[in-house]
Amino acid sequence: MSVFKTAVKEDMQKWKTAMKTMGPPKVELPSPKDFLKKHSKERTLPPKKKFEREVPKKPPVPLRTDHPVMGVQSEKNFISTNAAGVIMGVAKKPKPIYVDKRTGDKHDLETSGLVPKYINKKDYGVTPEYICKRNEEVKNAQEEYDNYIQENLRKAAMKRLSDEEREAVLQGLKKNWEEVHKEFQSLSVFIDSLPKKIRKQRLEEEMKQLEHDIGVIEKHKIIYIANK
Numbered sequence: 001m002s003v004f005k006t007a008v009k010e011d012m013q014k015w016k017t018a019m020k021t022m023g024p025p026k027v028e029l030p031s032p033k034d035f036l037k038k039h040s041k042e043r044t045l046p047p048k049k050k051f052e053r054e055v056p057k058k059p060p061v062p063l064r065t066d067h068p069v070m071g072v073q074s075e076k077n078f079i080s081t082n083a084a085g086v087i088m089g090v091a092k093k094p095k096p097i098y099v100d101k102r103t104g105d106k107h108d109l110e111t112s113g114l115v116p117k118y119i120n121k122k123d124y125g126v127t128p129e130y131i132c133k134r135n136e137e138v139k140n141a142q143e144e145y146d147n148y149i150q151e152n153l154r155k156a157a158m159k160r161l162s163d164e165e166r167e168a169v170l171q172g173l174k175k176n177w178e179e180v181h182k183e184f185q186s187l188s189v190f191i192d193s194l195p196k197k198i199r200k201q202r203l204e205e206e207m208k209q210l211e212h213d214i215g216v217i218e219k220h221k222i223i224y225i226a227n228k
Helices: 005-016 078-088 129-155 163-185 194-219
Strands: 097-099 106-108 158-160 224-226
Touching: 163 194
Parallel strands: none
Antiparallel strands: 097 106, 158 224
């Protein structure tokens, strides 16, 4: 909500009646002295500033009458100096390249990915720190969720079936299914009466329910039951 709501509301109530005549009823007329004068809307330029050079000027171009200094000779033996530099200098190693075509196309070997320089790093194959931190956070969150579920189950008085009890229940359901199936097999071939049809439907529903219960218990390893 705007903080100016009250002020806007009062302002609207103040001018609500005054605007019934297509605007304020009393408007001050402009003064005849305030007329538009010539060049009154032109922009004025800022005052001129003295130019100051930040960098020095370049040396002037030599005149046509100026002549270079002639006759200056150096006593340095450039041949001996160059020979000594070549002899004492370290030989330049050739840049490693590889050729991928018989026409002799050369490419840089360092940037080609053929040099196994990344596997020689100290941290190669090491799990990054941020991934370890994230895995630790996921593990802590999972533990908190498991504790929360266990606490809710304890409050709801839920009991977890042990492996022996689960196996016993599963075997009992299978045994009941075999008994119902045996009874279903003993039905007559011709179902020509209403009691026979009802009995057949009941046995089919019992077998279907037992198959569903067996499938649920076999699918889930952990089962909780409510204590009544």
